[in-house]
Amino acid sequence: MVVSMTGFGHSSKEIDSSLITVEIKSVNHRFLDINLKMPKQFMSMEDRIKKLISKSVNRGRVEVYINFEGESLAQRSIQIDWNLLTQYVQSLQQLKERFSFHDEITLSQILSLGEGIDIRDEATISEKIETVLLQTVEAAVKQLTDMRQIEGQQLAIDVKNRLAAMSEIVVNLEKLAPKVVDQYRERIEKRVTEFVSGKIDENRILTEVALFADKADISEELTRIHSHIHQFQESLQADGPIGRKLDFLVQELNREANTIGSKANDGKIAKDVVELKSIIEKIKEQVQNIE
Structure with missing residues (x-):
């Protein structure tokens, strides 16, 4: 069967209170070139998504757009550098003793340091989200290949x-x-x-x-x-x-x-x-x- 290298596919799937949308378009190219544009939390899925697409597409430049709407995928956490903060408090205490300061060391002084306490976004994707994401990509690829055929x-x-x-x-x-x-x-x-x-x-x-x-x-x-x-x-x-x-x-x-x-x-x-x-x-x- 003769297959064109030009096509388009789209699919959306809901998961809990969120929505995953995948759009794929392809044009002619000498080889298979897959480019993904998606939230950074999904980057760990890149190889699996490309392998899924390459099972159905042999040649062409393929552009894949993945969008996630809903609750944030990132889990925020506080990272404290206890060693740095300990040194900071000890240094303040030494300053008080050397110069006979009577001020108390307060929490606001510690927080004003600007370092030692870091709020991080940790990318965590549940197995359920991974499964739905791959299903959405697969459905979009099916539309793409149907159009190409x-x-x-x-x-x-x-x-x-x-x-x-x-x-x-x-x-x-x-x-x-x-x-x-x-x-x-x-x-x-x-x-x-x-x-x-x-x-x-x-x-x-x-x-x-x-x-x-x-x-x-x-x-x-x-x-x-x-x-x-x-x-x-x-x-x-x-x-x-x-x-x-x-x-x-x-x-x-x-x-x-x-x-x-x-x-x-x-x-x-x-x-x-x-x-x-x-x-x-x-x-x-x-x-x-x-x-």
């Missing part, structure tokens, strides 16, 4: 139609190619006749025509184009990622078309080559989106 089917139909049009042009070129040699022979005979008053060196003409036929021969290029089209059609029926192979075949088709164009000594052939290259370019654009 639907678009892939449309791409396959379009490419098959263009391959059929290309095959018709190749068949027409096969009919035109021999006529080019015959027409060249007629032109040579006409020119020679005009210059030698009807006396024609048949061997010289045969030699010239043979040289021209060898230079203008496009039979090998047409045979290879037929082969590439057949491989293209087979690949469209194959399972798994096929985009890179199709991209290679497009390059080969384009190379053969360019070679035929350089050999073309006929207006009709040149016209068909222009149409052939136009079709190949349109196929190339579609192949860029195939996984």
Whole structure:
């Protein structure tokens, strides 16, 4: 099945009084590139989320947006540096004794230190939240892959139609190619006749025509184009990622078309080559989106 690299998926799931929302979008890319944007409390889940996505997506740049609404995931806690505070109190006591201060050491003085007491947010995710998060990602990925498959089917139909049009042009070129040699022979005979008053060196003409036929021969290029089209059609029926192979075949088709164009000594052939290259370019654009 042909799969597109372009798609979108969305899913939301409630958990207690909170809501987890996942949005995934993908575009074409040479390899699989997954980028996650989510609350820092979920960062410990990054590898598991990427592995889950990579089970269904083989190529493309995938952007994942995860949002959490509801009670904070962070648990706040107080961290006290007892050693630092002990030194601070001892130092104040020494100051009092040395300079005969009578002020009492108060809690506000200790708190004014600004250090020693730290309030921290500890990221803690319950097993329940982890499970719901992965379920939400999985549902969004399902939407994404469904959309990629639907678009892939449309791409396959379009490419098959263009391959059929290309095959018709190749068949027409096969009919035109021999006529080019015959027409060249007629032109040579006409020119020679005009210059030698009807006396024609048949061997010289045969030699010239043979040289021209060898230079203008496009039979090998047409045979290879037929082969590439057949491989293209087979690949469209194959399972798994096929985009890179199709991209290679497009390059080969384009190379053969360019070679035929350089050999073309006929207006009709040149016209068909222009149409052939136009079709190949349109196929190339579609192949860029195939996984």
